[in-house]
Amino acid sequence: MTATDFDLEMQADPDEIVMIPATAERKPDHYPVDVASKVFWAQTSEEREKTFEVLRREQPVSWQRPVDDAVTPDPDDPGFWAVVKHSDIVKVSRDNDTFISGQGVLFDLLPPIFLELTQSFLAMDNPKHDRLRKLVASAFTPKQVKLIEEKIRTAAREIVDGFASEPSGEIEFVERCAEQLPTRIFCDIMGVPEHLRLSTARNAADIVAWADPETLAGRLADEVQIEAATNLHDIAAELIEAKRAEPANDLITALINAEVDGQALDDFEIGAFFVLMAVAGTDTTKHTSSLTVRAMTHFPEQRQWLMEDFDGRINNAIEEFIRFASPVMTFRRTAVAETEIGGQTIIPGDKVVLLYPSGCMDSEVFDEPHKFDLSRENARDHVGFGGGGVHFCLGNQLAKSMLRALFRELLTRIPEFEAGEPELLGTNFMRGVKRMPFRFVPEK
Numbered sequence: 001m002t003a004t005d006f007d008l009e010m011q012a013d014p015d016e017i018v019m020i021p022a023t024a025e026r027k028p029d030h031y032p033v034d035v036a037s038k039v040f041w042a043q044t045s046e047e048r049e050k051t052f053e054v055l056r057r058e059q060p061v062s063w064q065r066p067v068d069d070a071v072t073p074d075p076d077d078p079g080f081w082a083v084v085k086h087s088d089i090v091k092v093s094r095d096n097d098t099f100i101s102g103q104g105v106l107f108d109l110l111p112p113i114f115l116e117l118t119q120s121f122l123a124m125d126n127p128k129h130d131r132l133r134k135l136v137a138s139a140f141t142p143k144q145v146k147l148i149e150e151k152i153r154t155a156a157r158e159i160v161d162g163f164a165s166e167p168s169g170e171i172e173f174v175e176r177c178a179e180q181l182p183t184r185i186f187c188d189i190m191g192v193p194e195h196l197r198l199s200t201a202r203n204a205a206d207i208v209a210w211a212d213p214e215t216l217a218g219r220l221a222d223e224v225q226i227e228a229a230t231n232l233h234d235i236a237a238e239l240i241e242a243k244r245a246e247p248a249n250d251l252i253t254a255l256i257n258a259e260v261d262g263q264a265l266d267d268f269e270i271g272a273f274f275v276l277m278a279v280a281g282t283d284t285t286k287h288t289s290s291l292t293v294r295a296m297t298h299f300p301e302q303r304q305w306l307m308e309d310f311d312g313r314i315n316n317a318i319e320e321f322i323r324f325a326s327p328v329m330t331f332r333r334t335a336v337a338e339t340e341i342g343g344q345t346i347i348p349g350d351k352v353v354l355l356y357p358s359g360c361m362d363s364e365v366f367d368e369p370h371k372f373d374l375s376r377e378n379a380r381d382h383v384g385f386g387g388g389g390v391h392f393c394l395g396n397q398l399a400k401s402m403l404r405a406l407f408r409e410l411l412t413r414i415p416e417f418e419a420g421e422p423e424l425l426g427t428n429f430m431r432g433v434k435r436m437p438f439r440f441v442p443e444k
């Protein structure tokens, strides 16, 4: 099938997904510097960055062998293009006509049922993507986030109240702090009642941990994923029933009442929305907080600098938190037309994987990229929320507001803290911290 044939099919029915086969045609040998292996993803981010640095210099767009131990291996999978430079990540992200998401956005090969259960508009293309994104976008505008800023600050204060004066001066940071604020705010926005909040957060966390041996505990990855996704759909079903009986001022009620082209969403579509938002809205900010506390331990002078003028400096500092931590490590696109990036010819059907942490460390854009520098003038140019285009992170304002509130509390109330060695999640998608010791001088 040529690109033109494909375009015509797309025009015939824009909502129908036409799978384009990937092909090994016109490909170089698999590049010897490898980002597909399990060993590569089991490394620390500092070790992985050494490989990205080599690729940025030698082969910014490299043809890679298929990912190791895919959840649903495909013997015909020829491999993928790895895109590691900032400028190329931006180019691919913004060209949503050539590089589409409707054929899957995850780097691993996952079961189709899992994708249907979890991805919603993240894995859709226009016009359908925009129609669905618009339904929830109004809840995440800067103006809307400003309206709930006080609520976010109160929640952050109460969370830090929960441990700041603990005499031992030591907690496990992820459970006692990092996961609390995003879970609480996401659940408030969605209208999730108290008794379902913990299971919402835990199932959302399991979904992104599919390659982590501890999470799997001997079970198969697809079993764990589908179970977690089904649990979240069950929670969504309970919410839908409750909100139909008693509408409230929350996003689930808004989705029940929403129409796309004159048609209401069905319960499954609302469920998939819920799963996407639960994963996107909780785990990402949680890991950014943990990784930032760790970075502040390594770069104490940066913490000091921020504290000299917290209000004046925090917004730029947050951009550097995201650049440095870059918790979402990969998303993928599929090419539907022939094009060129980084001197390589990309043809329809090719999978193209965007490696965001590498883009965030690109020395052509960021001076001394390995330095955590909260005064970095162009920190906001990071690609931690994506490289732009129609899928750019919908929750970026909310994430920044939560980080601002949490670090205000931590830095003003227990400024003398240090993070111990984090236990990292073993996956190629989320740069996650499972547990991390946190020691501090308690508040009097």
Ligand code: HEM
Binding pocket: 093, 121, 122, 123, 133, 276, 277, 280, 281, 282, 284, 285, 288, 322, 326, 327, 328, 331, 356, 383, 384, 385, 386, 387, 388, 389, 390, 391, 392, 393, 394, 395, 396, 398, 399
């Ligand atoms: C530090 C925190 C966060 C980071 C690093 C992050 C990162 C990302 C990235 C890399 C993407 C994909 C961009 C692309 O494909 O071009 C994305 C998409 C998305 N994010 Fe975030 N995110 C964060 C927080 C949030 C929060 C709090 C929410 C709120 C619910 C959220 C909701 C979404 C949604 C719904 C999408 C899909 C957008 C679309 O396909 O149109 N994110 N995010």
